[in-house]
Amino acid sequence: MDWDKLRIFHAVAEAGSFTHAGETLHLSQSAVSRQISALEESLQLPLFHRHARGLLLTEQGELLYQTAHEVFAKLAMTEAMLADTKSKPTGEIKVSATVGVGSNWLTPRIREFIDLYPDITVNLILADRELDLAMREADVAIRLREPVQPDLIMRKLMTVKHHLYASTEYIQKNGTPKSLEDLVDRKILVYGEEAPSSIASVNWILDMLKEVDENIQPIFKVNNVYGLLLAIQSGLGIGSLPDYITQGHKGIVRVLPELEGPEFDAYYVYPEELRNSKRVTIFRDFLIRKVSESVF
CATH class of the missing domain: 3.40.190.10 (Periplasmic binding protein-like II)
Known part of the structure; x- marks a missing residue:
């Protein structure tokens, strides 16, 4: 099996198209396509289903991809180990x-x-x-x-802790909340249901507020911590952030510091x-x- 063709096949399987693989390999789309066709001809097997939306691996192509992926992973590991033998x-x-x-x-x-x-x-x-x-x-x-x-x-x-934050602009406009009950009438920002997180109680502040007012609803949801940071920094409302993410960001202050969210x-x-x-x-x-x- 030609090594260069196998390398190109692996790149195409990763990218899902001849064009994107060509950009990665610095080859034209037609050159990549020719190499894949030549590999399929030598194996006498189809490796991809070709359709207008891209490429899908055939059953035989999937088997070859898994093997090739393991080989390239081991080569990358070996390359890293060789590089580390230098002084x-x-x-x-x-x-x-x-x-x-x-x-x-x-x-x-x-x-x-x-x-x-x-x-x-x-x-x-x-x-x-x-x-x-x-x-x-x-x-x-x-x-x-x-x-x-x-x-x-x-x-x-490190151990990461969560606290409530708001922008200085929001505090100047709406005042500093003094207690949990004060937050009921404030604009609360939370993570959306699709937010990737290993923390079961990521929306801990909303859980606490529902014990005060079961009808409370957040004004804004976002599935990314950086998006939540920008929303808070813009003055939209109050929300929970991991403390590390606020470092270096001006115009944002901790609110009700005695309230501590989950830590990990x-x-x-x-x-x-x-x-x-x-x-x-x-x-x-x-x-x-x-x-x-x-x-x-």
């Missing part, structure tokens, strides 16, 4: 983080890491779903819950195979130091 840390580290942690807490600190280790490239993937580290979708991850996979190494980074631990996670990776340990130690410097 000076170099190469790429692929980091998975949630949108909230990655965009608000981690990204502003990446410049310092790059200044310290200019030969390391950080590839940050922001996604609220958990990427499969064992299959090399990322090298390391910052997870907002303890991982359950047995083959992953974890290091606790955040972890630095990586596969067992990367235990001795210099890039992984350097990045881990950097994050631990930055957490110690943060005030949550």
Whole structure:
């Protein structure tokens, strides 16, 4: 089986189209299509169902993709291990983080890491779903819950707490609430039902307010913590945020600080195979130091 054709097949299966795979591989759509057709001809099997909306793997194509994906994952792991045999840390580290942690807490600190280790490239993937580290979708991850996979190494980074926040503009216009009962007549912002979260009581403030007034309804829902931050910062109302996300954002203040929402631990996670990776340990130690410097 031609190795180059297999690489192109894997890219097409990942992208779902010849065009998008070509953009990734820096090849024309026609060149990619010809390579796939040649691979199918050599195997005497169809690998894709072709239709106007894109490509779908056939049963045989799915079998080949799973094998190819494992091979490329192992090659990526080997490449990382070879890079770490050099005396000076170099190469790429692929980091998975949630949108909230990655965009608000981690990204502003990446410049310092790059200044310290200019030969390391950080590839940050922001996604609220958990990427499969064992299959090399990322090298390391910052997870907002303890991982359950047995083959992953974890290091606790911090405990994240939730409090109520509002913009200074909102407080100046509506006054500072003094008690839980004062919130009943305020505009309450919450997470939508589709919000990805491992916290069962993410809308804890709404649960508390319903005990005061069972008819209370939020004025706004959003399925993303960064969207909620921007809504609060705009002066729309009061809502619960993890404390880390408010750092560096002006015009936002904590409301009723004695009310504490749920808390959870955040972890630095990586596969067992990367235990001795210099890039992984350097990045881990950097994050631990930055957490110690943060005030949550």
